[in-house]
Amino acid sequence: MGLTSKAVLTLSTVPAVVLFAATVLIWPRLARRSVPAVFGRVGLLLATQVMVFASVGLMANNSFLFYGSWADLFGGQQELGVVTDGAAGTLASKNIVRVGIQQPDVPGGSHPTAGGRIDKVVIAGRRSKIESSAYVYLPPEYFRPEYAHRKFPAVVVLTGYPGTAENLLKRLEYPRTALDRVKAGRAQPMILVLLRPTVAPPRDTECVDIAGGPQTETFFAKDLPQAVSDSYRIGKRARNWGIIGNSTGGYCALKIGLHHPDRFAASAGLSAYYKAAEDPTTGDLFHGNRAERERANLLWSLDHLPQPDSSFLVTTSRQGEGNYRSTRKFISKVKAPAQVSSIVLDSGGHNFNTWRREIPSALEWMSSRLSEN
The missing domain is CATH 3.40.50.1820 (Alpha/Beta hydrolase fold, catalytic domain)
Structure with missing residues (x-):
């Protein structure tokens, strides 16, 4: 799936919404001061924020096309040194x-x-x-x-x-x-x-x-x-x-x-x-x-x-x-x-x-x- 495809955007947006809803619903259960509860809160917040930032970033990229592909995003210069067969x-x-x-x-x-x-x-x-x-x-x-x-x-x-x-x-x-x-x-x-x-x-x-x-x-x-x-x-x-x-x-x-x-x-x-x-x-x-x-x-x-x-x-x-x-x-x-x-x-x-x-x-x-x- 390409970086700018709708499928990639969906795969990031849906988990972001689900994690946000889960945070609201589960948070009271993680209010205890135990170590597992603290790790649970940290993990839930981290996962939610990562997916929200990913979704926002993908939406911005789809609108302005800062990067056209995964290789472009991660610094791969596929445009240089192109080898072409007959x-x-x-x-x-x-x-x-x-x-x-x-x-x-x-x-x-x-x-x-x-x-x-x-x-x-x-x-x-x-x-x-x-x-x-x-x-x-x-x-x-x-x-x-x-x-x-x-x-x-x-x-x-x-x-x-x-x-x-x-x-x-x-x-x-x-x-x-x-x-x-x-x-x-x-x-x-x-x-x-x-x-x-x-x-x-x-x-x-x-x-x-x-x-x-x-x-x-x-x-x-x-x-x-x-x-x-x-x-x-x-x-x-x-x-x-x-x-x-x-x-x-x-x-x-x-x-x-x-x-x-x-x-x-x-x-x-x-x-x-x-x-x-x-x-x-x-x-x-x-x-x-x-x-x-x-x-x-x-x-x-x-x-x-x-x-x-x-x-x-x-x-x-x-x-x-x-x-x-x-x-x-x-x-x-x-x-x-x-x-x-x-x-x-x-x-x-x-x-x-x-x-x-x-x-x-x-x-x-x-x-x-x-x-x-």
Whole structure:
């Protein structure tokens, strides 16, 4: 049974309720001062508290998907060092390996021509030497005969920190939303490459190339687009690629788009911040290099570096988000030939519910900025 399954949650919740009821009923019998009664009280309290904490923890994890599996919870890094036999299949590029296939949770998901397909892959960065797992959502059109020779635009989709890629599938429902937008005639079919920005776990690298450390910016800006476009029907020009993310992923999306307009034509930051965080989770990102620290500040970059010929989308809310003022500053600093659009909600916190309200419009915006050829 998986960590996020309803069966596991039930197996923890039911004993918690039973133990709580037993504590209320049996406690008078354990009120004596004898050693067995004391041990009985301690054991009953301990068992009840353990099951209650387990139930609450599982409910929180099911809601926010902090951990996607038991191995993830206990520190097992099943994403690294993946060994795949011939049955799993390889793709055209030696820098990307498909390790699994799953059906998207959409109407007709059991048939690729109706619901598309999700490939679980491992991407090996040739330049960065980083290896990361990802999901690649292929839209239904990818499998239809009339589209057999067509290339599709692609969008890199990033979670926040320390999120999991499963959040993008289960909580934020990117494949379902993308499919709905196409069916409504509001967006073109796009390939989605979904992963987390934490490619050197547990360190939060803020999508920076760290001296003597992980080359995260190189991985996202160069290795990933190259590997994926070599293996799927995706163009290799900037106008064929977009990048979007929430929170830390939003900062990364804007940073990569701003500094690499030759790779990405459109970048969207949902609830993004605008300069690299520096805290215990990041460690020393810049090693005293002032130029690199300034470059990682997007507001500084807009003031001091050439404006790119690309498009940006930023989101915030007047009440509930802490990035409202900095988002307004970002918008004011974007100048031609760059273009900027925004989504400003009246209220909305830094959470999945807010991002689900923004993703449909963000995907429509992204679709309008990308081309297939």
